[in-house]
Amino acid sequence: MAEARLVICKFCDCVYQRAPLGAREIARCSQCGAELYHWRRIDIDAMLALNIAALFAFVIANLFPIAIVQSQGRASESNLWQAIIASFSEGAAPIGALAAMTVFFFPLLQLCLFFYVLAPLRSARRPRAFVAVMHALRQMQPWAMVEVFMLGVLVAVVKLGDVASVTPLTGAYGFAALTLLLTLLNSYDLRELWDRASALPA
Ligand SMILES: [Zn+2]
Structure with missing residues (x-):
């Protein structure tokens, strides 16, 4: 895969490696608690x-x-x-x-x-x-x-x-x-x- 699998927090600029989510799970920033991305069908x-x-x-x-x-x-x-x-x-x-x-x-x-x-x-x-x-x-x-x-x-x-x-x-x-x-x-x-x-x- 050529694309970076990184995600950045819009609120505090922390950078995370994207991880696959289960149904209806939400990934949150561990620094500020903001939502990074959520599970989508x-x-x-x-x-x-x-x-x-x-x-x-x-x-x-x-x-x-x-x-x-x-x-x-x-x-x-x-x-x-x-x-x-x-x-x-x-x-x-x-x-x-x-x-x-x-x-x-x-x-x-x-x-x-x-x-x-x-x-x-x-x-x-x-x-x-x-x-x-x-x-x-x-x-x-x-x-x-x-x-x-x-x-x-x-x-x-x-x-x-x-x-x-x-x-x-x-x-x-x-x-x-x-x-x-x-x-x-x-x-x-x-x-x-x-x-x-x-x-x-x-
Ligand atoms: Zn954050």
């Missing part, structure tokens, strides 16, 4: 199921139109990429680029990297480049902003309601599901995966 199956469901939601969200806007007898609908391409041709390129990165590329990369780590761990294999992929996942977390996009869609639906009729379509429901699934997936502590991998042969 690692549910790789649940994470992998969320991961796969999120990939399906991602495909639906990106392939299908998000909304249909009807105003003065005209109707138009578009999916995420049609909206991004339109933003480039209408002088809002920075917003289009930001949306492409935060709503498409980062979430897709995040889901692929999660799958790359979770699938082998589930069958008790340690993926190659585990350390690099885990660092990438941690750094990517703040950059996948599907929930911000979802909020934007909701605001647009409400605000445009005065001048046009906006009806959410399949893509919007796909994004809603993706938001929920990504939030659940990201609520897991990545240290659980480190723990699981460190128990496996390299």
Whole structure:
């Protein structure tokens, strides 16, 4: 194992060697009594199921139109990429680029990297480049902003309601599901995966 198995007390800076814990046990600092870490149940199956469901939601969200806007007898609908391409041709390129990165590329990369780590761990294999992929996942977390996009869609639906009729379509429901699934997936502590991998042969 290349990773250090050390843990530091957040309150008094004492350093300890990590030891495996039994069910519901808590490791405490012997100097100040603060909690160092606690026993966690690692549910790789649940994470992998969320991961796969999120990939399906991602495909639906990106392939299908998000909304249909009807105003003065005209109707138009578009999916995420049609909206991004339109933003480039209408002088809002920075917003289009930001949306492409935060709503498409980062979430897709995040889901692929999660799958790359979770699938082998589930069958008790340690993926190659585990350390690099885990660092990438941690750094990517703040950059996948599907929930911000979802909020934007909701605001647009409400605000445009005065001048046009906006009806959410399949893509919007796909994004809603993706938001929920990504939030659940990201609520897991990545240290659980480190723990699981460190128990496996390299
Ligand atoms: Zn302490």
